[in-house]
Each structure stands twice: as C-alpha cells, then as structure tokens.
Amino acid sequence: MKKVLDWTVRLIAVAILTPAFYFKLSGADRSIATFSALDAEPFGRYVVGFAEMAVVFLLLIPQTSWLGAMIAGVIMIGAIGSHISVLGFQGGAGVSFILAFVVFACCIVEIYASKDRNPIFTKMFSNKG
Template sequence: MPGPSKGATIFSWVLQIIAVAIFAMAAIPKLTGDEGSKALFEVLGAEPAGRYGVGVMEIVAIALLLIPRTVVFGSMLSILLMIGAIGAHATKLGFSIDPVALGHPEALKAAEGPAMFAMALAVLIANIIVLMIRRRQIPLLGSAKTHATETA
C-alpha cells in the first residue's frame, strides 16, 4: 500500500504544524480561564463546560496530529471542531468579533476583528487537505479503496 509522495508528506506535516500552533494558541486560554475565553463561551451559552470541553478536545487534536499513526484521526477531530467554531461565528459571534455588540467590551478586546474566524477557516482547510493527502490511512475507507484498486 503506497503512501503519499515525499513532497505531499512534507506538505501535510507543514499543514499539521500550522493547525497544532493555532490549536495551542486557542486551547491554552480556554483551559487557564482567560477572561476573553470565558466571555466568548458566555455568549455561546456554554460557559464553563463548553470552554473546558473544547479546550480538551483541541489538546487531543494536537496530540493526534503530531503522532504519525493517528494523524487522520486528528484531522477528522480538527475538522469537526472547526465546523463547530465556524458555526458559532455564523450564528452567535459574527464573522468579525465586535466586543461591544457581544456585551463584553473589555474581555473581548483582544479578540476584536475577523482573526478568530480566519484561523478557524485556515485550520479547517488545512485539515481537509491533510485528510486528502493521507486518505489511504483512513481506517476502512483507505484500506477498502486500496484493496479495490489492487483487485481491479
């Protein structure tokens, strides 16, 4: 079962490291009780359980993305997390964070603007590409596809 080319593997690792860096920047404030994170999850109606849950899942995604055998699981988890983040922006937070409109002018000052949405979109796209590059490593799907190709 041949894997991705060397160039594709390197590109995958670059995308994985970018996703890991963004997740680390996002998870640490959630898990340490940063006022901005608390304010965001209050707006979402999920403070504190949602904040801790998402923070822990981001740490799990980091670990999975850094272990070669679990990269596809990390990518799948990352995609699900980013669909949730983009959904939160589309429904309650807005694509460009406005601290005053959300009722937390001081706590959300650092989150002002479209950067959080842009990072969520970047992580989503990066992990879709990683999953495409490593599609043969996806349990059941990857092995079935390879088996079908070998028998044809």
C-alpha cells in the same frame, strides 16, 4: 513533496490550536466571554479545550494524524458556525474566525494527505470485493 505538505498543514494547525486550547483551559477572559456568549460556559469551554489538546497530540503522530484532522474539522465547523450565527466577525472574533477557517482548510488537506494511513478510507476504497 507530499510529505512536506502533510507535515506543513499539520504543523500550521498545531501552531494555531496549541494557544487556543491553552487559553480555553486556563480561563482566559476572552475564552470565557466567547463561551458565555454561546451559553456554554464553563462546560463547553472545557470540552472544546480538552478536545483541541487531544487533536494536537493526534496531529503530531503520523499514524493518527487522520483522526486528529477529522476531529479538528468537526470542531472547526462548530467554531465557524458559531461565528456566523452568534459571535460575529468584529475585532478578535474576526481573527478567531479566520484562524478557525485556516485550521479547517489544513484539516481537509491533511485528511486527503493521510488517506493511505486512514483505516476508514483504506477499507472503504480497497479493491477487495
């Protein structure tokens, strides 16, 4: 059951992040408008787009899924914060906020589900004294 949950949350995050990074890197009007509103166009859009692309690959590899979840979690905190402080929740921005929140929740679950593969956690919580 743990393995099913592990793969499910990873695939949900990948399914949301794949079009997100594609639209950012291809220069979709909505992505440009979002990052313009954040005063981070084009540099911020490219950085976030490439980071999301890297996260997708990291999430698909079981040995690195913990790292992908941690990086994606940080990106989603930024996205959620951007909606709260600048972008708002109306129309497409509201959908983006909900999707960012779903990815964030998936990341939290994946960080827990992959704790045995995470060298930071295994070292931190090992019983070696």
